[in-house]
Amino acid sequence: MMFSIVRRLGRGLLVVLLVTLAVVVLLSFAPGSVAEAILGDAATPEAVAALNSKLGLDEPLWMQYLNWIANAAQGDLGTSPLTGQSVTTAITERLPVTFQLAAMSLVIALVSAVFLAVISVMRPGSPVDRGTAALSSVFLSVPAFVAGPVLIYFFAVELGWAPVAGWNRIGDGIGLNLQSALLPAIAMSLMEIAAFHRLLRTDLMTTLREDFIGAARAKGMNEWYVMFRHALRPSSFSLITLAGINLGRLIGGTVIVETLFSLPGLGQLLASSIVSRDLIMVQGIVAFMAVVYVVINILVDSSYELIDPRVRKVATV
Known part of the structure; x- marks a missing residue:
């Protein structure tokens, strides 16, 4: 019985990882960025690049995902850069x-x-x-x-x-x-x-x-x-x-x-x-x-x- 529950939990964890990874990959193909949403249409490329660097969005996508996974494993789902509100809240x-x-x-x-x-x-x-x-x-x-x-x-x-x-x-x-x-x-x-x-x-x-x-x-x-x-x-x-x-x-x-x-x-x-x-x-x-x-x-x-x-x-x- 315990082995069955552990096996189901392992499969469930794999599902969560695959789903969140799919979200990251799919959104990476969408045009624009959160920095552009924050600064508006009149923002210069330099200002967008500076804000991306400040938010850590200039790192490779796989690095951003691994950092998020590490924080999520500790119960921290992150903070929205757009609203400043905790995701958990x-x-x-x-x-x-x-x-x-x-x-x-x-x-x-x-x-x-x-x-x-x-x-x-x-x-x-x-x-x-x-x-x-x-x-x-x-x-x-x-x-x-x-x-x-x-x-x-x-x-x-x-x-x-x-x-x-x-x-x-x-x-x-x-x-x-x-x-x-x-x-x-x-x-x-x-x-x-x-x-x-x-x-x-x-x-x-x-x-x-x-x-x-x-x-x-x-x-x-x-x-x-x-x-x-x-x-x-x-x-x-x-x-x-x-x-x-x-x-x-x-x-x-x-x-x-x-x-x-x-x-x-x-x-x-x-x-x-x-x-x-x-x-x-x-x-x-x-x-x-x-x-x-x-x-x-x-x-x-x-x-x-x-x-x-x-x-x-x-x-x-």
Whole structure:
């Protein structure tokens, strides 16, 4: 067990290194530099070169990366040369917004998908089953950058049920916070609902054909009891794996939604840092998101034994 965890951590570290290295290489091909962003368009080449030397940006790219890795290993993700703010501080300030959006969208997607999948498999081929399949297809074809403006128009502009843009923190009141978070979370959750529903429906249909389900029904157990007590848990492996992977992806994929709704999260900070060529900030945010993604996947793998004791028995054989 310990060896397995260590092996996963080693693979996770390799993923983080490769991702951050890719960021450095890709940004090196982009025109301009952070020195030019700081000094403006009227800056002379001499002034740009002097500022690059002061910031250590005149060193070879591989040397800059190794220096950053050495500092990051000690918990120092660096300081933005553009804003003078610590990368760790910037992430800490903006993480609650991004995490709340990702968590809310995942919860909305899971609850909706479980409900749709259960009512579908209760009567396969029925109008309800066909209707949920059609709804799932619609959700699957509506990405967040399309759903966001539509939700803003109908629920914020026309109905006035939510603010068009901006963010209210929990300290401003739970109601205000949910008003500003609900539409972005729904926009992010639509495609997840479709994916989760299709996956869970397929696994439930397979589980309901198992002998132990037939035995439970033969004992006269209620169909809803059989569904939630015996069928749902062993059908959740693929769903939990996908949900864990998608949570990491949602945390790292809020750029579009946070930009559309003007939310002060990590996604918006990452987008603005890329535009301004703030490599230190981009590296720190990407490294943090990669670590979160790796940790979530390790936790998902470890959760299988808690969901189904049969996995624990197989692992001990």
